[in-house]
Amino acid sequence: MKIWWLTLLLLNGAVCANDFDYALQPQQIAADTYVIEGKTEDFSKANGGFIVNTGFIVTREGVVVIDTGVSRRFGEQQRAAIEKLTGKKILRVYITHHHPDHFLGNQVYGDVPIYALPATRDGIKAEGETFSGNMYRLIGDWMRDTRITAPTHEAKAGKETIGGHELEVIALQGHTTGDLVLFDHTTGVLFAGDLVFNNRAATTPHATLKAWLQTLDSLQALPFKTLVPGHGNVTNDPVPITQTRAWLQWLETALKDAAANGLDMTEVMQTPIPEAFKDVALAQNELRRSVSHLYPVLEQANLKPAKQAE
Amino acid sequence: MFRHGRWLLLCLLCQSAGAAEPDPLNSPQWGAMHSRFLKSEPYVFDDNVKVDAPADAEDSLNVPVAFDASALSGIQEIVVVSDLNPLPHVLNFRPKTVPASLAFRMKLQQGSPIRVAAKTADGVWHVGSTYVNAAGGGCTLPSVGTSSGDWSKTLGQVSANVWERAENNRLRIRVMHPMDTGLASGIPDFYIENLNVKDAQGNLLAELDLYEPISENPMLSLDVGKVTTFKLEGRDNNGNKIAAEVAR
Numbered sequence: 001m002k003i004w005w006l007t008l009l010l011l012n013g014a015v016c017a018n019d020f021d022y023a024l025q026p027q028q029i030a031a032d033t034y035v036i037e038g039k040t041e042d043f044s045k046a047n048g049g050f051i052v053n054t055g056f057i058v059t060r061e062g063v064v065v066i067d068t069g070v071s072r073r074f075g076e077q078q079r080a081a082i083e084k085l086t087g088k089k090i091l092r093v094y095i096t097h098h099h100p101d102h103f104l105g106n107q108v109y110g111d112v113p114i115y116a117l118p119a120t121r122d123g124i125k126a127e128g129e130t131f132s133g134n135m136y137r138l139i140g141d142w143m144r145d146t147r148i149t150a151p152t153h154e155a156k157a158g159k160e161t162i163g164g165h166e167l168e169v170i171a172l173q174g175h176t177t178g179d180l181v182l183f184d185h186t187t188g189v190l191f192a193g194d195l196v197f198n199n200r201a202a203t204t205p206h207a208t209l210k211a212w213l214q215t216l217d218s219l220q221a222l223p224f225k226t227l228v229p230g231h232g233n234v235t236n237d238p239v240p241i242t243q244t245r246a247w248l249q250w251l252e253t254a255l256k257d258a259a260a261n262g263l264d265m266t267e268v269m270q271t272p273i274p275e276a277f278k279d280v281a282l283a284q285n286e287l288r289r290s291v292s293h294l295y296p297v298l299e300q301a302n303l304k305p306a307k308q309a310e
Numbered sequence: 311m312f313r314h315g316r317w318l319l320l321c322l323l324c325q326s327a328g329a330a331e332p333d334p335l336n337s338p339q340w341g342a343m344h345s346r347f348l349k350s351e352p353y354v355f356d357d358n359v360k361v362d363a364p365a366d367a368e369d370s371l372n373v374p375v376a377f378d379a380s381a382l383s384g385i386q387e388i389v390v391v392s393d394l395n396p397l398p399h400v401l402n403f404r405p406k407t408v409p410a411s412l413a414f415r416m417k418l419q420q421g422s423p424i425r426v427a428a429k430t431a432d433g434v435w436h437v438g439s440t441y442v443n444a445a446g447g448g449c450t451l452p453s454v455g456t457s458s459g460d461w462s463k464t465l466g467q468v469s470a471n472v473w474e475r476a477e478n479n480r481l482r483i484r485v486m487h488p489m490d491t492g493l494a495s496g497i498p499d500f501y502i503e504n505l506n507v508k509d510a511q512g513n514l515l516a517e518l519d520l521y522e523p524i525s526e527n528p529m530l531s532l533d534v535g536k537v538t539t540f541k542l543e544g545r546d547n548n549g550n551k552i553a554a555e556v557a558r
Contacts, residue, residue: 134445205368262473262480264413264531265374266362292368299529303469303484306554309541 020073020142022050024081029234030187030226032058032165034085036078040200040232040281043070043101048142049135050074052101055191055228056082057184059163062091065112066182066191066228068105070135072146075105091162094169095151096193096230097176098123099205100131106149116151117171119178123206124150155180172219174212175202181219188225195219198232198240199279201286202247204293209252216245232281243280250274251290259298265291331355335423335439339393347391347399348427348435358382359438361426367418370448372525376413377426377438384431385410394422395523396449397491402519408507409478413531416523417448417491452497453488453526461488468542468554478533481507481540485552491522502528505544505552509537518544 026034038052049070057064063086068075082090095103095116103124106114116124128148136143157171166185173179175194182191194203195215220241229240258268268291273283333340334355344350358381367373379385388410390400396419403412410428421443427435455461464486473480485502492499505518515534534540544552 137445262471262482262531264376264482264529265415266364266376266413269364269374288364288366289368292364292372292374296372299482300469300484303471303482306468306470306483306542306556308467309553309555 020048022048022074022077024050024077026056026081026085027234029055029228030184030189033184033187033189033226034058035228035234036081037233038231042282042285043135043138045138045140045142047139048073049101049139051231053228053230053232053234054078054102056086057165057167057187057189058086058088059091059165061163062089064091064162064165064167065093065109067096067102067193068093068109070101070104070139071143072105072107073142073144075108078105079108092153094155094180094182094191095120095124096180096182096191097178098127099176099194099203100128100135102193102230103151104132104135104143104146104148106151107147110149113153114149114151115153115155115169117155117178117180119173119176120180121151121154123176123178124148159185172215174208174215175204176206177208179215183222183224188223189228190219190222190224190226191228192219192230192241194230195244196227196229196240197244197247198229198235199243200231200281201277201283202244203286204251204290207293209248209294212248213245216241216248247277247280250277251287251294254287255291255295255298259295259302262302265295268295333439335441337393337423339398340423340425343391343393343398343425347389348429351429351433351435353427353435353437356382356436356438359426359428359436361424361438361440363424363440363442365441365443367442367444370418370444370446371451372415373418373442373444373448374413374415375424376411376531378409378411379426379428379436379438380409380411382410382428382430382436386429386431388412388429389425389427389435391425391427392416392418392422392523393425395419396493397522399521400424400523401521402517404517406514406516408515408535408537409533411533415525415529417525418442418444418446418523419449420444420446449491449523450493452494453490455486455488455526456490456494456497456500461486466546466550466552468552468556470540470542470554470556472534472538472540472556472558474538474558478535479538481532481534481537481556483507483530483532483542483556484527485542485544486527487546489520489522489524489526489528493522500546500548502544502546502552505530505542507532507534508541508543510539510541510555512541515540
């Protein structure tokens with residue numbers, strides 16, 4: 001009898017350790033507006049890929065969801081948390097861009113229109129399966145039964161009033177070729193997607209730095225009261241925009257200088273991170289990744305055609 | 311029984327004395343790499359052979375690798391292999407008058423150890439290792455050049471530059487070539503086999519044998535002493551020649 005109890009206890013312990021619970025806790029950041037803040041970490045089997053900020057706006061007509069997270073499990077738990085908290089139906093979903101941590105929960109919203117920019121939809125169709133395969137490698141069983149679900153509706157730039165909230169879709173680019181920003185003029189909350197990172201180094205796999213820097217200027221000009229970055233804490237000031245800009249400018253300068261000095265990739269990856277970014281999570285990691293993304297073009301610009309001999 | 315036990319112990323001791331060092335990366339393929347590419351010759355794992363590559367490959371088609379074995383003297387040849395790649399042999403490098411260091415990029419089909427083995431004059435291979443984790447797929451994709459069909463317009467073209475530095479000048483070379491592995495369906499292997507780096511007078515500075523895992527349009531960085539003008543000579547496995555002159 002005692003042994004049975006012990007076995008049950010052990011089994012119970014094992015189940016608890018692997019229940020794939022993201023423990024999502026929506027935080028209210030403004031009237032009718034909530035964010036589920038992710039960790040400023042890289043994908044891991046320990047965090048299940050809960051490294052991203054998703055949000056929702058509770059309007060009179062229903063709930064508008066911004067990004068669906070990293071997996072089917074995340075999407076299910078996000079939707080359950082929203083429905084439990086609000087008791088309202090989900091009206092629509094917006095996907096900010098085509099990176100896997102932002103849209104892999106889509107399949108849970110099969111009965112809801114999912115809006116995205118055309119470039120985002122195309123990116124998901126082209127690269128979704130590759131992203132998904134890579135996520136299985138990085139977070140394992142957290143991904144179980146996750147399937148690619150492309151957005152169903154095209155998000156058009158402009159204002160629309162939904163259930164008393166004047167929402168503006170702003171179509172931008174820089175982080176990717178399609179970066180959707182959602183600005184709630186009623187509350188002053190700006191959902192900036194991954195155009196803005198806060199104390200977490202910006203990622204650049206599909207980035208164009210020149211466009212991104214221009215985009216940051218236009219974001220900073222908006223009359224927002226609350227800023228929701230794609231990764232890192234929500235703020236009531238534009239500091240994350242300033243920080244993201246400073247990081248990208250430093251990155252661009254560091255890589256250009258390295259290319260002009262004839263460094264190879266592995267050497268550039270070891271560039272020391274400036275003191276100004278000492279609190280920025282994953283700085284050396286993202287520098288290493290950014291070298292892979294951005295250095296080839298810069299180094300080639302520093303080579304000259306050789307004289308072809310006979 | 312006791313006597314047998316003693317013999318057994320003695321045998322085990324003999325074996326461990328005769329066996330080579332255990333692989334620090336505990337790879338199932340290290341034994342095969344040793345017999346196939348180092349001809350089962352004596353070796354030591356040696357920190358004097360520094361191998362630098364990111365722990366996680368961001369792009370499995372272009373994994374940057376650099377090595378520096380210049381702490382060793384009398385190097386005859388350097389062999390680079392990647393244990394778990396379907397095509398493990400990456401390159402050979404025979405520095406003649408320049409330091410034993412090189413940077414290049416390679417394709418990885420999956421996470422794998424990368425070995426740099428430098429054979430010294432006494433016939434011993436000095437092996438440096440690092441492990442690169444990768445999403446993979448790098449070896450079984452057609453090259454961009456072959457997919458787009460425009461590789462033939464630029465085949466064998468060289469771009470390069472030389473940076474004068476206090477100790478060793480830096481030479482960077484890029485040769486346009488698809489470097490197809492033969493593992494993409496219907497596309498035969500097509501790669502640069504050999505590249506020699508000479509000075510303007512034709513003195514040999516270093517020889518390189520490249521293999522299929524080297525990335526498309528190979529980008530190489532060498533440290534080259536005080537030399538500032540170079541001749542590059544090589545050919546691919548279809549007999550196309552590479553011949554270029556590089557100056558500051």
